[in-house]
Amino acid sequence: MAAVEDYFAWTAQLFDPERIHEKPEALHGLRVLDLSVLYFGPATADFLGELGAEVIKVEMPGHGDVTRILGTASFLWKNVSVAFFAANHSKYHVGIDMHQAAGQELIRQLAARSDIVIENFKAGTLEEKFGIGYRQLREVNPRLVYVANTGFGQWGPFSRGRASYDGLAQAVSGLTSITGEGEVPTKIGNYLGDWFGASMAALGALAALRWRDRTGEGQFVEMAQCEGLVRAMDWTWLYAGLTGRDREKTGNGDHVFSPSGVYRCPDGYVAVVAGTDREFRALCRLIGRPALARDRRFATRAARLDKGHARELDRLIAGWCAGRTRAQVEAAARKAGVAAAPVMTAKDQLESAHLCARRTVWNYEDPMYGSMTECGPAPKLSATPARIKWAGKPVGFHNELVLKRVLGLDDARIAELYAAKAIGRWTEGRRGAAPPDTWKGEPLT
Amino acid sequence: MRPSWAEWIRAAEDPARVADKPEALDDLLVLDLSHGHYGALLTATYLAELGAEVIKVEPPGGDPAREWGPADARPQGEGLAFLAEARNRYHVTLDVTRRDGRRLLKGLAARADILIEGFAPGYLDRLGLGYRQLVPLNPRLVYVACSADGHWGPRAKGQPAEYDLIDQALSGLLHITGNPDEPPVKVGSWISAYAQAAWATVGALAAIHWRERSGRGQMVDVTGAEALMRYLEYTVLLYHASGEIRGRTGLYELAVFPYTFLRVKDGWAFIAGYTDPNFGAICRIMGRPELARDPRFDTTLERTEPANEVALRDEIQRWAIDYTADEILAKVLADPGPGVVVFGPMNPPSRTLGEAHWWERGCFKRVADAIYGDLLLHMPAWRMTRTPPRLKWPCRPAGYHDAHVLQRYFGLGPGQLAELRRKRVIRDEEIR
Numbered sequence: 001m002a003a004v005e006d007y008f009a010w011t012a013q014l015f016d017p018e019r020i021h022e023k024p025e026a027l028h029g030l031r032v033l034d035l036s037v038l039y040f041g042p043a044t045a046d047f048l049g050e051l052g053a054e055v056i057k058v059e060m061p062g063h064g065d066v067t068r069i070l071g072t073a074s075f076l077w078k079n080v081s082v083a084f085f086a087a088n089h090s091k092y093h094v095g096i097d098m099h100q101a102a103g104q105e106l107i108r109q110l111a112a113r114s115d116i117v118i119e120n121f122k123a124g125t126l127e128e129k130f131g132i133g134y135r136q137l138r139e140v141n142p143r144l145v146y147v148a149n150t151g152f153g154q155w156g157p158f159s160r161g162r163a164s165y166d167g168l169a170q171a172v173s174g175l176t177s178i179t180g181e182g183e184v185p186t187k188i189g190n191y192l193g194d195w196f197g198a199s200m201a202a203l204g205a206l207a208a209l210r211w212r213d214r215t216g217e218g219q220f221v222e223m224a225q226c227e228g229l230v231r232a233m234d235w236t237w238l239y240a241g242l243t244g245r246d247r248e249k250t251g252n253g254d255h256v257f258s259p260s261g262v263y264r265c266p267d268g269y270v271a272v273v274a275g276t277d278r279e280f281r282a283l284c285r286l287i288g289r290p291a292l293a294r295d296r297r298f299a300t301r302a303a304r305l306d307k308g309h310a311r312e313l314d315r316l317i318a319g320w321c322a323g324r325t326r327a328q329v330e331a332a333a334r335k336a337g338v339a340a341a342p343v344m345t346a347k348d349q350l351e352s353a354h355l356c357a358r359r360t361v362w363n364y365e366d367p368m369y370g371s372m373t374e375c376g377p378a379p380k381l382s383a384t385p386a387r388i389k390w391a392g393k394p395v396g397f398h399n400e401l402v403l404k405r406v407l408g409l410d411d412a413r414i415a416e417l418y419a420a421k422a423i424g425r426w427t428e429g430r431r432g433a434a435p436p437d438t439w440k441g442e443p444l445t
Numbered sequence: 446m447r448p449s450w451a452e453w454i455r456a457a458e459d460p461a462r463v464a465d466k467p468e469a470l471d472d473l474l475v476l477d478l479s480h481g482h483y484g485a486l487l488t489a490t491y492l493a494e495l496g497a498e499v500i501k502v503e504p505p506g507g508d509p510a511r512e513w514g515p516a517d518a519r520p521q522g523e524g525l526a527f528l529a530e531a532r533n534r535y536h537v538t539l540d541v542t543r544r545d546g547r548r549l550l551k552g553l554a555a556r557a558d559i560l561i562e563g564f565a566p567g568y569l570d571r572l573g574l575g576y577r578q579l580v581p582l583n584p585r586l587v588y589v590a591c592s593a594d595g596h597w598g599p600r601a602k603g604q605p606a607e608y609d610l611i612d613q614a615l616s617g618l619l620h621i622t623g624n625p626d627e628p629p630v631k632v633g634s635w636i637s638a639y640a641q642a643a644w645a646t647v648g649a650l651a652a653i654h655w656r657e658r659s660g661r662g663q664m665v666d667v668t669g670a671e672a673l674m675r676y677l678e679y680t681v682l683l684y685h686a687s688g689e690i691r692g693r694t695g696l697y698e699l700a701v702f703p704y705t706f707l708r709v710k711d712g713w714a715f716i717a718g719y720t721d722p723n724f725g726a727i728c729r730i731m732g733r734p735e736l737a738r739d740p741r742f743d744t745t746l747e748r749t750e751p752a753n754e755v756a757l758r759d760e761i762q763r764w765a766i767d768y769t770a771d772e773i774l775a776k777v778l779a780d781p782g783p784g785v786v787v788f789g790p791m792n793p794p795s796r797t798l799g800e801a802h803w804w805e806r807g808c809f810k811r812v813a814d815a816i817y818g819d820l821l822l823h824m825p826a827w828r829m830t831r832t833p834p835r836l837k838w839p840c841r842p843a844g845y846h847d848a849h850v851l852q853r854y855f856g857l858g859p860g861q862l863a864e865l866r867r868k869r870v871i872r873d874e875e876i877r
Contacts, residue, residue, distance in 0.1 A: 007566075007567040007570045007571075007575065008566075008567065008596075008597065008601055008602050010577060011566075011596045011597040011601070011664075011666075012597050012598075014597070014664060015596075015597045015664075015666065024655070024659075026651035026652060026654060026655040027651055027654065027655075039678070047647065051647075051651045052651075066720055069745060069746075070700040070701055070745070070749075071679075071699060071700040071701075071749060072699065072700075072746065072749045072750060072751075073746065074683075074687050074689050075679070075683065075687075075699070075700065077686040077687065081679075081700075082679040082682045082683045082686050082687075083678055083679045083700050085679070085682055086677075086678045086679055086682070087678075123450070123451065123454075124449075124450040124451060127450045128450060133450060134454075135450070135453065151787075152802065153806055153828070154450075154451070154454045154455075154458070154828070155451050155454055155455040155458070155806070156455075156802045156805050156806045157801060157802045157805065158800075158802040159451070159802075160451070161778055162778070162789075163785045163786075163787045164787055164789075165704065165717045165787045167704055167705075167706075167715050167717055167787075168715050168717065168787050168788070168789045170715070171706070171713075171714065171715035171789055171790065171791040171792065172715075172789040172790065172791075172792050172797065173792070173797060174792050174793060174794035174796075174797040175632070175633065175634065176706070176713075176715075176791050177791060177792060177793040177794060178633035178634065178794065179630065179631075179632055179633035180623070180630045180633070181630075184696075184706075184713075185696075185706045185713050185791055186622065186623060186630045187622075187695070187696055187705070187706060188618075188622050188632055189618060189620075189621030189622035189623075189693065189694070190618060190621065190622075190676050190677050190678060190680075191676075191678060192632070192636070192676060195675070195676030195678075196636070196639065196640060196643065196676065199640065199643040199644060199647060199675075199676075200643050200826050200827065201827075202647050203491065203643055203646050203647050203650065203827075204826075204827040204829065206646075206647060206650035206651060206654065207469040207470060207495045207650060207827075207829070207832070207834075208469060208829060208831075208832070209650075209654060210469050210470055210473075210650060210653060210654065211467075211469040211831065211832045213654065213657055214472065217831055218831075219829055219830045219831035219832065220454070220457065220458075220828075220829070220830040220831075221827060221828070221829050221830075222454075222458070222827070222828040222829075223826065223827055223828075224826075227803075227806070227808055227826055228826050230797070230803070230808055230823060230826075231639070231823055231825070231826040232634055232636055232639035233633075233634040233794070233823075234483075234526050234529055234530070234634050234635050234638075235514055235515070235524075235525035235526045235528070235529045236634065236794050237529070237794065237798070237809060237821055237822065237823045238518075238525045238528060238529045238820060238821055238822065239515060239518055239525055240794050240795055240798055240821065241798075241811070241819070241820065241821020241822075242518045242520070242525075242819075242820075242821070243517065243518050244795075245795075246793045246794050246795050247515065247794065249633065250633070251630065251631075252610065252628070252629075252630065252631050254609075254610065255514075255515045255516075256513045256514065256515075256524070256526065257608065257610075260608070260610055261610075262610075262614070262619065262628050262629055262631070264628065269614075269619075269620075269628060269629060270614070271610045271611050271613070271614035271619065273608040273610050273611060275606065275608060276509075276606075279605075279606070301512075302516060305516060333605070334603065334604070334605060337605055338605060339593070339605040339606055339607070339608050339611045340605070340611070341611045341614045341615045342614065342615075343614045343619045343620045343629055344614065344615055344616070344617050344620060345617065345620050345684075345690045345691075345692075346617065346680045346681050346683065346684035346690050346691055347684060347690055348617075349617060349674070349681060350681065350684060350685070353599050354594065354598045354599045354600040355671075357598045357599055358595060358597070358598045358671070360671045360674060361681065371685075372682070372685070373681060373682065373684075373685035374681050374682050374685075375674050375675050375677065375680075375681045377675070378640075378644045378667065378671045378672045378674070378675040379644040379645065379647060379648030379651075379665055379666070379667050380595065380597075380648075380665065380666040380667070381648055381651065381652060381663055381664075381665050382663045382664040382665070382666075383652075383655070383659075383661060383662075383663035383664075384651070384652065384655050384663065
């Protein structure tokens with residue numbers, strides 16, 4: 001039988017990152033029409049784009065997606081917020097005013113030639129305000145998979161008049177109430193409801209695509225941000241149903257694994273967990289207290305979960321970590337077979353040889369923005385690896401390319417659409433929507 | 446008369462009619478080899494909710510994840526974390542460390558579309574059951590591996606077991622959650638497993654789509670840390686572009702404001718309105734229209750200046766404390782616009798469960814189960830008009846479907862089953 005060493009040499013060549021761009025793409029040939037803004041919708045489209053779908057992002061001419069201007073001065077980089085890029089890779093950017101009949105007609109024509117439409121308007125908006133909702137678009141394309149992302153869903157008491165952002169989803173789902181310690185809420189640092197919701201929406205789109213591959217039938221898929229977080233709270237609901245009680249907050253402790261905590265080192269924090277008796281024995285040896293593993297307060301997982309016992313373990317582990325760097329703790333723990341890791345910062349991640357090798361830290365050169373470093377695709381596929389091709393572009397940057405290649409419009413018709421303001425690019429000098437000052441090139445035609 | 450959109454979509458997604466409709470993935474056979482691995486377990490759960498036939502293969506003693514749950518609620522001894530998510534499956538036992546167990550597993554893998562595992566990388570390979578050994582038996586197989594550091598890369602070899610807290614640390618999410626002058630704080634649920642499973646399923650279904658054209662399967666490798674790291678918006682690019690390390694900001698925000706929790710008369714609530722029109726709506730609802738013109742707050746750029754965020758949050762907090770969450774929500778819903786305020790209470794789970802919205806939409810279901818008794822289960826996350834996902838049955842005990850699956854796939858009858866039980870290749874007590 002093959003030795004372990006052989007296995008990792010074999011997987012290294014199977015996933016060889018140097019060959020990513022030589023390999024085919026899983027979703028090549030699929031077209032996604034992205035009618036969304038902020039993160040929840042655009043990220044859904046982005047995730048499908050990473051896997052090879054062609055994504056056409058439609059924005060309002062002039063200013064475009066609001067993520068283009070998010071943040072303080074330090075976010076503004078080359079005329080655009082750094083917040084814009086993470087959900088907008090390798091897309092074709094067109095500026096279409098959906099308030100105009102001619103703009104709506106362009107959306108209908110693009111949808112007729114697309115496989116998936118993604119939107120994150122409030123429920124019913126595209127149909128009622130613009131006449132291009134699911135019921136209209138499926139008329140022109142019965143094979144269409146239409147993905148609608150909202151806060152509370154397309155129907156039900158909360159679906160009308162209530163907007164949502166990720167933070168609200170954290171609050172109303174109950175996730176905030178089971179996070180952290182004490183009475184003051186802990187706001188989760190990223191827009192978790194948007195991003196988790198987006199990967200679930202992409203999953204739903206792919207399931208619908210599977211059905212279409214089998215039958216030719218399209219359908220409507222919806223993902224609600226709050227329901228995504230409700231779905232990601234493991235045993236919270238089952239526990240409430242059985243006991244009538246809310247689960248207790250445990251901070252960085254865990255209801256199942258003990259010890260579990262975050263500890264201070266001179267150069268930052270480390271997380272340490274020992275979930276099994278074997279790992280706990282190894283941890284006891286590691287911190288120079290092997291006898292603890294036989295102490296009846298700590299000998300079993302159940303005993304270690306007792307709050308007083310867990311606090312005592314926290315104290316001992318904290319003492320051991322306090323005298324060591326994060327790297328020392330991690331290296332010693334790894335050697336002992338104990339799970340421990342530094343609480344990584346962006347700098348740690350960019351300097352991680354492992355994350356760089358796996359292209360989770362993805363370096364590339366964009367013709368407009370130059371050297372880019374971003375978080376690369378999360379799932380690693382051996383035969384059809386996901387990839388980043390280029391960075392997000394100014395509003396309407398690909399108008400001509402898309403309207404000619406996808407819709408077959410000629411220059412005269414495109415000029416009419418510009419003149420009627422049904423299509424457009426960025427407003428000159430408009431922060432976020434316009435190219436960097438250094439850009440002397442032309443839009444792709 | 447033509448129904449409104451809300452009426453039409455409600456009927457098209459009617460939770461009461463889910464069982465009348467077909468399932469998107471009901472032609473796929475999935476092997477769930479998760480063993481003490483929540484992300485791998487959840488990957489199979491998502492696929493099972495969408496209709497795949499999932500055979501969960503456990504060691505004869507049962508998956509160690511069956512132990513996982515709070516100590517004060519264990520129906521039939523089962524841990525709630527497992528009971529909550531191990532649904533819609535066929536539960537079989539196989540000791541894959543024995544030759545007979547390996548032979549049967551290969552027989553299943555030869556026919557499976559997707560195999561999901563969460564073992565230490567290289568473990569199945571040492572047993573002769575890794576991807577490269579299964580490919581010759583089934584070139585169409587999509588092999589999904591979930592682990593802490595992945596199956597390749599400088600740190601792949603010798604990695605410890607995967608835990609959610611460690612994933613949250615490696616992803617960078619931990620570093621940006623909590624207050625700046627205090628230790629970082631983790632998300633309360635095992636969120637990395639949910640993220641890992643979402644990505645693993647996305648990868649698996651993309652691979653299945655590609656298989657339609659190529660006829661070939663592939664391997665999909667997913668870590669919980671990378672799964673969450675992809676959710677961190679600008680963290681990496683901000684450092685690349687400006688050298689700034691994104692840190693913890695507590696109830697404040699780097700990119701948008703107002704976007705925060707407030708203390709209200711009866712607890713806590715969340716409020717947001719960070720674009721100019723939406724901020725204007727907050728000021729109007731507060732009866733403080735002049736705040737929208739205050740030079741500290743009149744642009745998105747000014748509102749996200751750290752000192753201005755503090756001043757602005759104080760202003761809103763002074764107003765909010767005099768009202769209950771419901772009173773503020775009523776004001777928000779009554780506001781004619783322009784602009785939209787995002788507002789809602791911070792619910793403990795029991796209060797979420799008290800809201801009719803989620804029940805009408807079928808987010809939760811009470812099940813009277815023959816084995817585990819009354820269970821309150823959360824339902825699949827997606828709504829689909831043609832192939833809605835669904836809960837078919839909850840968790841079953843280890844080996845519950847041994848006889849059915851071994852008869853179906855191998856033609857093994859009661860005598861042969863008894864022999865396998867005697868040899869401890871499968872669970873040694875017959876479960877009815």
